[in-house]
Amino acid sequence: MTYIINGIVQAFWMIVHGDRQVLQIVLLSLGVSGAATALSLLCGIPIGVALGLNKFPGRRFLVSLINTGMGAPPVVVGLVVLLFIWRNGPLGFFHILYTPTAMILAQFIIAMPLVSGFTMAGIQQLDPKLRLQIRALGASRLQMVWILLLEARLPLLAAVMAGFGAVISEVGASMMVGGNINGQTRVMTTAIVGEASKGSFDIAIALSIILMILVYLVNLLLTFIQQRSKNQ
Amino acid sequence: MKFPRALFINALIGITALMLAATGCTPAANPNTQPTFVTSTLENPQTPPSATTTVTPATTAVTTIPATTTPAVKELILSSTTSVRDSGLMDVLIPMFESETGYKVKPIYNGSGAAIALGQAGQADVLVVHSPAAELTFVAGGYGINRTFFAHNDYIVVGPSKDPAGIKGMTSTVAAFKKIAAAGSLFYSRGDASGTDTKEKSIWTTAAITQKGQSWYVEANTGMGDLLRIASEKGGYTLTDRSTYIAQKSTLSLDIMVENDFPTLINTYHVIQVNPGAFPGIKLNAEGGRAFVRFMVSPEAQRVIADFGVDKYGQPLFYADAGKSEAFYGTK
Structure with missing residues (x-):
């Protein structure tokens, strides 16, 4: 029992004093997962829009792939990325194994199907008559997509939430392609696993608390935006 | 169809640019800044594999590496057993090695079996392990050179x-x-x-x-x-x-x-350089691997190993063994 209390006390001490090691880990987590989410938005929203608006042969197959990707286990993604980027892998010449770049790549692959899937669903649930109306008012195709995206902003927020939430709390892929290297690729989740297996529960608890607070803050912010726009 | 395609292409361009920017940060090999070592008795990495390098007399191998030299290839992958991490020893030794030599170490920790397997796949430059029988097989297979006894507990x-x-x-x-x-x-x-x-x-x-x-x-x-x-x-x-x-x-x-049932309960730690000549098509960091082996038996590292844990636990966690033979402890 004492080590739980000690752990929590130590954890708050570390957070309040801005322990350098903890701070570095938190910043790297935010950087890696933030970059991965941003990339997945860049790539996933256009894919989601394309799949949501168009009918073409093979569309269902693509949608089924995206749906599978939404549930892909991070360790499997990690393993595939690892095999591609290690020294004699097809992308080995980039020398990105055990770097934050590799982690961004893996997390991007995890988040991208989530963002595409949520975007597609968001676009599809809009009233089809809206499209006709927009076109009837003389909007170009580009303007129409923009208006549809604005209309679907709540599902798009859900896409951001799902993407970021998935990668910030993901551990398998980050461990495999990042290696949990102190000061280089150690993010919150891998640090929690590593520190707990070393018996350093104070750092593990501190990071868990920070991770939970972060996930809560991100969701609070998004919920706030979501509810505000609903009330308008 | 027109708009999404344009956006998609833009996104692809953006991602490619980001990837290039990210990979551009990795240290580039510069052939003009090869580190020059004064003397070395360690086996040259280019020599063909040989099974006779099980124990290298370490004391004579110690050289001081000038801190000013910049290594040609900075990235050095260390595949290590977990026990030297879980005890905290590597968190002290690696920064020392990095500041002394300019290499950037990427330590990957697994059990000794998995750590050796990573070396056997040519995915690491140097190993720190404690599984003598498996190590000897690894070296005999031509995958490892400069196997050096550096500590025990x-x-x-x-x-x-x-x-x-x-x-x-x-x-x-x-x-x-x-x-x-x-x-x-x-x-x-x-x-x-x-x-x-x-x-x-x-x-x-x-x-x-x-x-x-x-x-x-x-x-x-x-x-x-x-x-x-x-x-x-x-x-x-x-x-x-x-x-x-x-x-x-x-x-x-x-x-x-x-406890204290010797030699049954002796635990010997070795540092092994992965043989750069054993993996055609894979470029290992030969100089870095050699420098790390040399570092582990240097007087500075050996002093850290011997003192490690005394202040925190009241007893040392490891015993420094540079220059000793394993036979000293009744094992092979």
Whole structure:
């Protein structure tokens, strides 16, 4: 029992004093997962829009792939990325194994199907008559997509939430392609696993608390935006 | 169709640019800044594999590397056993090595079996491991060179204080294992082909006991720290290196049952350079691997190893062994 209390006390001490090691880990987590989410938005929203608006042969197959990707286990993604980027892998010449770049790549692959899937669903649930109306008012195709995206902003927020939430709390892929290297690729989740297996529960608890607070803050912010726009 | 395609192409361009920017940061090889070492008795990495390099006399290999030289290839992948991390030793040694030489070490920690496997696949430049039999096979296969003995500590048998098999204080580990088997007391095994796992299996073999498949014998396939916790929670016996046990003792309900049974319980650590000549098509960091081997037996590193843990635990976790032969401890 004492080590739980000690752990929590130590954890708050570390957070309040801005322990350098903890701070570095938190910043790297935010950087890696933030970059991965941003990339997945860049790539996933256009894919989601394309799949949501168009009918073409093979569309269902693509949608089924995206749906599978939404549930892909991070360790499997990690393993595939690892095999591609290690020294004699097809992308080995980039020398990105055990770097934050590799982690961004893996997390991007995890988040991208989530963002595409949520975007597609968001676009599809809009009233089809809206499209006709927009076109009837003389909007170009580009303007129409923009208006549809604005209309679907709540599902798009859900896409951001799902993407970021998935990668910030993901551990398998980050461990495999990042290696949990102190000061280089150690993010919150891998640090929690590593520190707990070393018996350093104070750092593990501190990071868990920070991770939970972060996930809560991100969701609070998004919920706030979501509810505000609903009330308008 | 027009708009999404344009956006998609833009996104692709953006991602490619980001990837290029990210990969552009990796250290580029500059052939003009090869580090120059004054003297070296270590085997040259380019020489063909040979099985005769099991123990290199380390004291003569020590050279001081000028801190000003910049290595040609900075990235150095170290595939290491977990025990030197879990005890905290590597967190001290690696920054020392980096500031002294300018290399950037990427340490990847696994059990010794997995650590050697990473070297055997050409995915690491240098290994720190403690599984002598597997190491000798690795070197004999031409995958490793400059295998150097740099430290030791010892294994102990730990178990619950109520000691159901009645082995506490026994002087023979083999006899203690026989007693555990006879009593059918719970025994937790790493089961991960690590150095500790290999040692434990060899003790069962010496005791002529087929432990595998027995109801009291559990293979957890996990690291030492985690296994100690499992054994502690479940009230079982296990074999552990002393350093991991000392470092975690305060959170465990496990007592030392058998200790100081030598040479059975000796635990030797070696640093091995992965042979850069053994992997056509893979470019290993030969200079960096050699520099790391040399560093581990340097007087500065050896002093850190010898003093490590004394202030925190009141006893050293490792004993520095540069220049010694393993035969000194009655093993090969």
